[in-house]
Amino acid sequence: MDILFFSTQPYDKAYFTAANESFHHRLRFLEYPLNEDNTALIKQEQAVCVFVNDKADAHVLGLLKEKGISLLALRCAGFNNVDLKAAASLGIKVVRVPAYSPHAVAEHAITLILALNRKIYKSYNRVRDNNFTLSGLEGFDLYGKTVGVIGTGNIGAVFCRIMLGFGCQVLAHDLYPHEGLVKAGATYVSRETILSSSDIISLHCPLNEDTRHLINGHSIAQMKPGVMLINTSRGGLIDTKAVVEALKNGHIGALGIDVYEQEEQLFFQNFSGTIIQDDVLSRLTTFPNVLVTAHQGFFTKEALTQIANTTLQNISSFEKGEPLVNAL
Numbered sequence: 001m002d003i004l005f006f007s008t009q010p011y012d013k014a015y016f017t018a019a020n021e022s023f024h025h026r027l028r029f030l031e032y033p034l035n036e037d038n039t040a041l042i043k044q045e046q047a048v049c050v051f052v053n054d055k056a057d058a059h060v061l062g063l064l065k066e067k068g069i070s071l072l073a074l075r076c077a078g079f080n081n082v083d084l085k086a087a088a089s090l091g092i093k094v095v096r097v098p099a100y101s102p103h104a105v106a107e108h109a110i111t112l113i114l115a116l117n118r119k120i121y122k123s124y125n126r127v128r129d130n131n132f133t134l135s136g137l138e139g140f141d142l143y144g145k146t147v148g149v150i151g152t153g154n155i156g157a158v159f160c161r162i163m164l165g166f167g168c169q170v171l172a173h174d175l176y177p178h179e180g181l182v183k184a185g186a187t188y189v190s191r192e193t194i195l196s197s198s199d200i201i202s203l204h205c206p207l208n209e210d211t212r213h214l215i216n217g218h219s220i221a222q223m224k225p226g227v228m229l230i231n232t233s234r235g236g237l238i239d240t241k242a243v244v245e246a247l248k249n250g251h252i253g254a255l256g257i258d259v260y261e262q263e264e265q266l267f268f269q270n271f272s273g274t275i276i277q278d279d280v281l282s283r284l285t286t287f288p289n290v291l292v293t294a295h296q297g298f299f300t301k302e303a304l305t306q307i308a309n310t311t312l313q314n315i316s317s318f319e320k321g322e323p324l325v326n327a328l
């Protein structure tokens with residue numbers, strides 16, 4: 001099948017080209033994002049492949065339909081950027097990669113916790129500047145701390161197990177509790193208990209109408225003073241302005257985010273040498289207790305290999321009229 005890839009980086013091309021040796025599709029890679037202006041770039045393709053920040057709203061999907069696109073293949077797990085109802089009514093099938101190395105994202109969330117707690121980003125710079133002092137680098141033992149996890153699906157479950165390994169008390173909240181995690185030692189509680197009892201809160205639920213701004217002024221007020229908040233899921237889970245206020249008054253003690261509400265305008269692009277116009281992100285990066293990474297949770301060799309294989313398999317299944325196990 002002819003497939004047009006939007007928003008591609010050199011690594012996308014490398015991993016998909018390698019995986020395609022077993023699938024024999026015809027791939028064309030564009031750096032441009034999918035939006036209403038760029039559907040004109042579609043030529044003979046029947047499928048388009050997009051990533052987290054490509055916008056497939058009703059209007060764009062209508063344009064895809066006019067161009068003869070019958071399959072939208074997401075090379076990611078989250079699908080909050082796609083209007084699924086519009087796709088269904090237009091007869092465009094949507095497939096995704098529901099699980100590809102949940103370890104990659106869970107381990108990144110833990111990387112943020114460890115780096116923030118032990119101020120690794122500061123000590124790296126200090127030592128390079130021949131400053132071997134320790135003042136300001138004090139952290140805390142993770143052992144014995146209470147970690148609250150909202151969303152215990154593929155990624156959240158791996159995260160819980162790793163934190164249990166650190167000797168943390170793990171409180172979990174999900175619409176569908178995970179029996180195996182309870183056996184492993186996690187305790188399911190209400191969202192309110194997570195907020196009020198946790199020293200560290202990590203978000204692993206999807207972004208949808210129920211979860212948008214799950215972390216807001218009201219929920220922050222219920223948290224322990226000095227709480228560490230981690231978000232590797234989707235930026236919209238957090239009301240970033242409310243978090244900035246809580247960082248300013250010290251109620252939030254540390255923030256680690258791999259995703260950001262307005263990331264579409266910024267992430268995966270190089271703006272060094274440019275004046276960033278996003279005042280909220282710019283304010284965030286001034287805090288000494290904030291660590292922002294640019295949506296790199298998924299970025300491991302294992303995850304990239306699995307993403308490419310599953311995406312191309314999804315497309316092959318569609319082409320052959322086989323059941324679409326990863327359809328939305």
Ligand code: NAI
Nearest residue numbers: 078151152153154155156174175204205206232233297298
């Ligand atoms: P998943 O679908 O396996 O798990 C999500 C869990 O959240 C499910 O157990 C679900 O029941 C639960 N949930 C849904 N609504 C909830 C609510 N209102 N309150 C509490 N729990 C709720 O998804 P997976 O694979 O674990 O991914 C989680 C999220 O991580 C994705 O939605 C995606 O946004 C994000 N992600 C981020 C990546 C990164 O590179 N930073 C890469 C991959 C995923």
